[in-house]
Amino acid sequence: YAPDAPVFLSPNRPAPQMQEGARLTVIVNGLASHPVLRGTHGMVVQDAKRQKLAPHSWKLEATLTHSGLLRLTGRGRTLASWSMTILPDLAPQVAWGPSPGASGKEDWHTRLPYTASHAYGLSDMQVVLHVPHPARGANPKRELSIPLPLTGHPKSVKNVITPDLSEDPWAGQEVTGQIVATATSGHQGQSEPATFKLGSRVFHSPIARAILDVRRRFALEQEKREDTAQDLEALGEAPGPVREHTGMFLNLTSIVALLENADIDTQTARTSATNLLWDLALDIEDRRTGDNASAQASIDVRAAQADVAQKLADMKRNGTHNQQAQEELEQSLKTLQDAIARKMQALADNALRNHTAIPDLPGFSAAGNKAFDRLMKQLRADAANGRSGDAMQRLQEMENATERMRNATPQDLAALAQQLQAQQKAREQAAALHDLTTKESSLLDHAQSRLDEHVRALSQQQSDLADDGDGEAAEYANLPTSELLRRLGLSAPPNMGGGGTGPQPRPSSGNAPPPAGLPDPAKAEAQASARRTERATQHALEQALSELKDEFKELTGKTPDAFEQASKSMATARRALADGDDAAAASAEEKALEALRQSRKQMQDSMKGNGQNTTPSFLPSFGGSGDGSSGSGNAGESGNGQPSDTAGEGGDDENTTGKDPLGRKEGEGADQNTDDSTHIPDTVARQRAREIEQELRRRDSDRTRPQQELEYLDRLLKPF
Structure with missing residues (x-):
């Protein structure tokens, strides 16, 4: 049982420590008589x-x-001797984890936390339950064993399982449990006994509760089969759902006939009747609202889940994951998926009949189907990769969700309606913010495009001047300030004095082309018209942002700080466009874009704590092991459960992590403008622009120039 290599004993060395149960083998040669x-x-x-x-x-x-x-002796003499130290094989150390038992009244699962360890590995573990004080007439020797999962032969294990023991007759009662662990050597260890309550399902139908009470007494051997048959006959004759529904009445009658059949032994009758009465109680509870379609869908879901669980257990027990087993499991999963879809549709139809305010029934069904589909995909992946234990966990999560779905009340659906409405508003606001960001980015592209065009024209002009070999420094010193600004592609404020002593450009007459260095009047007018249009667009974006801010505050009661910064930057950009200052407009628009990106993150953070974007109570909240995803998978939400910016934009639902292919957050490591038309000036153009900048700084330091010109130069040079 100890995974150690064989040890060869040397006569000249002391024997090492051995494990209890070690097998000693001795070969003796050259001895006629036996040793x-x-x-x-x-x-x-x-x-x-x-x-x-x-x-x-x-x-x-x-x-x-x-x-x-x-x-070792032979022929009257000692052939060899060894002083052996044998280490005892201790029993496994076993203990309960914290808080075993049902966690609450509405929890039908039983929490079983456990820890165990052994120096050489564990081969088997189980929980053995019994009732500390059996009821009068009950079988005192009855016990319930729950196997605990083990992978291989671990030396230590710490885990929690939450099995559904609500079908057992002890459900809802106090029990005493011990964990029994068996080591690979065969030694057993037991934990200290712990007393806790088993989880049980809630049944609202009085007839269902009465049937379960009769079932419990018969299963625990408190009542004879004849008495049980009489009690069931009385329940069948009482007014209620069993008498009014032909199928349930026939089921109850067949159980009574089973108990009255003398050819069936008592133990077989007890096992069969206990199982059939449980199914009958579930059917009565499902039909208490009079919805046959929903009840039948619940029956189909439970049957499909049992079939999937059986196939997963067979695959785990036999260690088979071949193609045939996968195909059979896939067929069972397809049946389960269809049954869940029918249950979702039945819930939606029931909400419509009860006038429950579900704003979008197709959207409700689609959200539920998508949530179950994600869990189903993970279950398939676990089963295909041989992780049967993880697949069983996924199936249990699915069973939990379908059980909550079975008990969904009109109040639950009304709360879901409000939740779906809030989620829809959040998606609309995320889409509106995405649209604002796109339009603001377009305005930045236009302003940057005009600046790039001016830079290219200036570069070409300076290259032509460089070919003439003239001294630019002297030429720049003699040019008026307005001309220098025009060469930089900037517009000078009206009525600005020239400020220079050099020759002034002469006005053109007729159709003669403009002097060198002056912009084309037609092009300048087109640019001015574009700025007016962009100014109006910028003003409209400000209004849209203000409305979005008010709507988000109404939804969450919070206002992201970045909204205010974005609004201020938009107003600055609008004023810069009115002044014809493309450089200032581009700078303000960049700040507005950054503020909009911050707004998106702040909106997501605000939505996290208000419960508006959580998964509905009876839909599976998909977490998935190993993939790090924790979102519910609802349509229109990103991977972290927050509204996606691409909602309604045709974005890919699978790529909602907010990161680029290099693993960086969106917007990191990239320029704001990705337009291929962006011009990067060459070395000569940069040198010319630098010389012009130096001349402008020199004139800005000359405080004898007109005040209007100095103020403009101060604003112009401030970013540098």
């Missing part, structure tokens, strides 16, 4: 065997159980 193994000083040798291999060759085997001196 003997003797234990002294407390040494115990068990199962000693002697085998003659040849006329002068012997083989001896023995099991070592206690420490002491082991001596």
Whole structure:
């Protein structure tokens, strides 16, 4: 049982420590008479065997159980001796984890936390339950065993399972449980007993509760089968759902006939009747609202879940994950998926009949189907990769969700309606913010495009001047400020004084082309018209942002701080466009875009704590092990459960992590403008622009110039 390598004993070295139960093998050659193994000083040798291999060759085997001196003798002398230290094989250490039992009244699962360890591995674990004080007439020897999952032969294990024990007759009662662990050596260890309550399902139908009470008494042997049959006949004749529904009445009658059949032994009758009465109670509870379609869908879901659980258990027990087993499991999963879809549709139809305010029934069904589909995909992946334990966990999560779905009340659906409405508003607001960001980015592209065009024109002009070999520094010194600004592609404020002593450009006459360095009047007018249009668009974006801010505050009671910053930057950009200052407009628009991106994150953070974007109570909240995803998977939400910016934009539902292919957050490591038309000036153009900038700084330091010109130069040079 100990996974150690064989140890060869040397006569010149002390024997190492051995495990209890180690098998000693001795080969003796050159001895005509048989050798003997003797234990002294407390040494115990068990199962000693002697085998003659040849006329002068012997083989001896023995099991070592206690420490002491082991001596090998033959022909009256000692051939070898070893002082053995035998380590005892201790029982496994087993203990309960914190808070076993049902966690609450509405919880039908039983929490079983456990820890166990053994030096050489555990081979089997189970929880054994019994009732501390059996009811009068009940079988005192009855016990319930729940196997605990083990993968391989671990040396230590710490885990929690939450099985559904609500079908057992002890459900809802106090029980005492012990964890029993078996080591690979066969030794057993037990935990201290713990008393806790088993989880039980809530049944609202009085007839269903009465049937379950009769079932419990018969299953615990408190009542004879004849008395149980009479009690069931009385329940069948009482006014209520059993008498009014032909199918349930026939089911009850068949159970009574089973109990009254003398050819069926009592134990078989008890097992069969207990199972059938449980199904009948569930059917009565499902039909208490009079919805046959929903009740039938619940029956189909339970049957499909049981079939999937059986196939997963067979795959785990047999260790088979071949193609045939996968195909059979896939067929069972398809049946389960269809049954869940019918249950979702039945819930939606029932809400419509009860006038429950579900704003979008198709959207409700689609959200539920998508949530179950994600869990189903993970279950398939676990089963295909041989992770049967994880697949069973996924199935249990699905069973939990379908049970909550079965007990959904009109109030639950009304709360879901409000939740869906809030989620829809959140998706609309996320889409509106995405649209605002796109339009603001377009305005930045236009302003940057005009600046790039001016830079390219200036670069070409400076290259032409460089070919003439003239001294630019002197030329720049003689040019008026307005001309320098025009060469930089910037518009000078009206009525600005020239400020220079050099020659002024002469006005053109007729159709003659404009002097060198002056912009084309037609192009300048087109740019001015574009700025007016963009100014109006910017104003409209400000109004849309203000409305979005008010709507978000109404939904969550919070206002992201970045909204205010974005609004201020938009207003600055609008004023810069009115002044014809593309550089200032582009700078303000960049700040507005950054503020809008911050707004998106702040909106997501605000939505996290208000419960508006959580998964509906009876839909599976998909977490998935190993993928790190925790979102519910509802349509229009990102992977973290928040409204996606691409909602309604045709974005890919699977790529909602907010990261680019390099693993960076969106917007990191990239320029704001990705337009291929962006122009990067060459070395000569940058040098010319630098010389012009130096001349502008020189003039800004000359405080004798007109005040209007100095103020404009201060604003122009401030970003640098």
